[in-house]
Amino acid sequence: MRTMIFHVFAIGLAAAPLAAHAAPAAGEASERAEDRRTPNERILGALTLPLKAQALRKSGVGEGEVKAGLKAAKAKKLAAGDAAELLDEAAKATRDHGPVENFGAFVQAKLDAGLRGRDLAAAIREEHAAHGKGKGKSEGKGPPEGKGPAEAKIDGPPHGGPAEGKGRASEARTTRDRTRAGPRARGPTTRARRARRPRRAMRRTTRGRTPRARRRARVRATRSRRARPPTRRAPRTRSTASRTRRPSRRPRASRATGAAAETPVSRDRKQGEEAEPESAGK
């Protein structure tokens, strides 16, 4: 057991320096590639840096992100030509997949990890493909910047018709629009629609008939309409009741004389009263 532990420990000690040298190896390789460039190539490569930075800005990356990326490249003493390539790759990826958040921090992290040249370009491409928020992912799903949500296009009137109570029922296409548009735009009620039906039916059926047959059909339709139970009326309110009240049978007393007017009943009573004293006198 002790021998095994000793062996494992020895292997670990031997492998540690190899692993420690593995990370800088990539950086060194890219540095060597930089060194391989002739001074002329370095100078000409640097020439494109401002142009690539502008291209990145135009592709939609924020100013802060561009500056952070440039700062990271400068801090790592990246050749201006390499920085230009990096920005160019980022601009292309942004055009294809949309910008990524914290582009500057991402570049910084990758440079810290020792990525340079093609590896760095590939990492940028992958990052944009995975986390790019824009064109590539939502193509055709919604409108571009500030033109409203995609939902509005689906639910709204298809030909620019009014949606909020301004148009007629036929113009407010969807149920949602009709509800918003108010009672007028909702169109006729179910009862009204039913009431229209027989007329339409008659119109359809009477085509191509003789005048007599047409007349009969019309009569039949009228009868069927009459046969239906009468529609409910609104309950009478006080105001309507007072307006339609019948005049009472009892006549009003004449204001001028103050005497009560004669009614058939009062007349009988009067006659009876007159007859009683006469009989009492007898």
Next chain:
Amino acid sequence: MIRVLVPVFLALVVACGGSGGKVDQAVAIAKELREKPDEAEKILGAHQMTAEQWETLMYEIADDPAMAEQFEAGLQKK
């Protein structure tokens, strides 16, 4: 008062003209480099500039959107 204002004015002139001058110089060098790419080092030497200084200048212009735009526009002009 005048003693204070004159240096301030001069500093402003240098600051404003400085960036424009840098960009103009960079545009002039870049045009020459594009014409004769094989003689890049010579061209920089003629302008009393090393490759490192040129790279630093390019970084500086790229970092400033106004300067970068001016540089781009200057290169497009013939």
